[in-house]
Every structure is written in C-alpha cells, then in structure tokens.
Amino acid sequence: MLQKTSGIVFRFTRFGDTSIIVNVFTELFGLQSYIVNGVRTSSAKGKIALYQPLTLLDMVVYYKENAQVKRIKEVKCLHQYHSLYSDVKKSAIALFINELLNKAVKDESHAQELYSFIASSLIALDDAEHGYENFHLIFLIKLSRLLGFGAHESMEVLSGRLADVAVESTLQKLMLADYSSNLTITIAHRRELLDLLVRFYKEHMDSLGEFKSIAVLKEMFN
Secondary structure (H helix, E strand, O other), rough: EEEEEEEEEEEEEEEEEOOEEEEEEEOEEEEEEEEOOOOHHHHHHOOOHHHHOOOOEEEEEEEOOOOOOEEEEEEEEOOOOOOOOOOOOHHHHHHHHHHHHHOOOOOOOOHHHHHHHHHHHHHHHOOOOOOOOOOHHHHHHHHHHHHHOOOOOOHHHHHOOOOOHHHHHHHHHHOOOOOOOOOOOOHHHHHHHHHHHHHHHHHHHHOOOOHHHHHHHHHHOO
C-alpha cells in the first residue's frame, strides 16, 4: 500500500555494491528501514545526499506492516538546511543530536508528536543566528519528556546527588527554557549539566553506551 509521509534520516548503511539501507523516523509509522538501490553509482548524480543524517524528507513509500525492510517510491528534500552543516558549532550539536536519536529512539509510539518535535528542533537550530550554545541541553530535556521519563524539576535529574547551587539553579531554569531563551551558562557548568543529563538518560534507558560526539561538542564550546 502506498503512503505519503514525512521523515527524518537517522542513519544509513551500505548494502551490496550500490545500495543502502536507510533508517528513517517517519511521521506516520515511526522508525522504519528502507532499501534504496543504485544510489552509490556514478550515474546516481548525488542522490545519496538525500540520505545524509538528519535530512528532512518528503516521501511516498510502500508500507507493509510486517515487512522489516520496505521500499521508497518517491522522495525529495522537505527542508533545505542553510547552516546546520556549514556552521561547525551547529554541526557539533547536530552530530550529538543524531547520535542521541539513534541510541534513544526505538519505539514507534507517539510517532507524529515525536517527529514534529525533532523536525521543528532541527529547523530552529538551523535558523538560529546566535545564542544556541545551550541548544543540546534543552533538546535533551524536551526529548526525555516525549520518551516518557522526562523530568520537570532539577531534583529529578540530580536524583539526590549533591550539586553546586549555581548548577542546580541553572538546571531548573533549563527545565522551563525554550530554544530562544537567553541563558548565560559558564563553560564548566555547561559541561557538568551535559554530563548530568546524559547520566539521567542512562539511568532510564538500557545500553545507551558512550557518546562519541560529546568530546566534539565540548571542544566546540570550550
């Protein structure tokens, strides 16, 4: 059955000599795997660029409920990023967001709400001209709520651990913040808050493992 849906590319892996398997979080069906043939050839004329991580897609897909790998009939870019890949600091945040999504988003429930949040967040980051150094912290908090374990008070993240008064106060402000909120956070506190939030995720989700992108993220905002 043909279905029209929007989607966000999470990752792709090579398959055979010229094909890929792409994992896309779709608005209608949640996380889906699609095989795309012939995109790794000289005649494909850059079509593989459509399947780069975090690309927003407009798709017509063949949907069969029990099929593990499905096919795409039509695809085009839904939103052309202006600075997400070219700005090194935004790229570092995007790299972290992509790694987080691949580790944390497995369920297909609440697909439309989750898709809308992720897509609007990526567009907000792409459009931001300044003041986005805390974006990843706010994204972590907002995403956790959609995943079902999110905190609304700082003490829920701290879980009884002692923290600097300034860190706890800033964490509480982050709980209420939007991406446009103007919060001044020191480099040391931003790093500590990131560590606290990642630990919070690991307490609620099994097998998250280590985040390779965190080192890049901390370096970019040093």
